[in-house]
Amino acid sequence: MKEANKKKSPGWSDVKTILADFDRARVLALLQDLYSSSKENQAFLHARFGLGTDPLLTYKTSISRWIWPDVSRAQDISIAKAKKAIGDYKKAVGRPDELAELMTFYCEQAVGFCREVGLSDEDFFASLMGMFALALKSTTTLTPAQRTHLLARLHETSRLSHDLGYGLGDEMDELMNEYRDVG
Structure with missing residues (x-):
């Protein structure tokens, strides 16, 4: 048939x-x-x-849970679920400034987790670099005030990443330099 x-x-x-x-x-x-x-x-x-007072709170909570799990409670990392929170927000509202905020928050959480527990995972670092690049790219569409604030946070994330090794901080610095004069 x-x-x-x-x-x-x-x-x-x-x-x-x-x-x-x-x-x-x-x-x-x-x-x-x-x-x-x-x-x-x-x-x-x-x-x-x-x-609500903070429309990003639910999404940030999800990102934190999956990208900075409680290792004392044997919680797993899930890059896919952390990224899904950003995708879910994009479908719900998708305001560029808030998307950039969520991407920047993801990067901050990922670096914080690596520093806290000494995580040195290639896939995790690749995901972090990908999100860092997206966060930088998304800032180019924002107003100067929004862009300045997020770029300062991304610069701090890059600075902290130098402690993680594997050239992660250097790669972030290179990306920061590429986007420094954009916008």
Whole structure:
């Protein structure tokens, strides 16, 4: 039999078709169910609607948990989950200044963790360098005041990275020099 006879997986267009028949009360009920079903959905909606005093707090908490785990409690590192927090924020709101803030925070947390526990892991360092480059690149789109503040924090991250060895601080310095005059 041909593939056409198999039922395709439902997609956004299928959902959209059904939602078109929903009245306001049903849409609100659906959103309430989604809201109560997961912390991720709550964080998404809080960020999207600018609720709370710090819309980045949930995302920063997640980054900290996964990039600077509590080793005394045998918590694991997960670069993917830390990066997912940034991706989730980007989907929810994606303001360039706040994305740059989350990327810079990721770098600060990663360097802090390495310094605290003496971590020397090639994959971790590669992830840190990748995020450092993204953070620098993202600053080029910001206002001078926003850029100056983040660049100062990234410079401090670079300075602290010299203690980690493997040329990490030198690589960060090179990237900083590339972006110094941009913007």
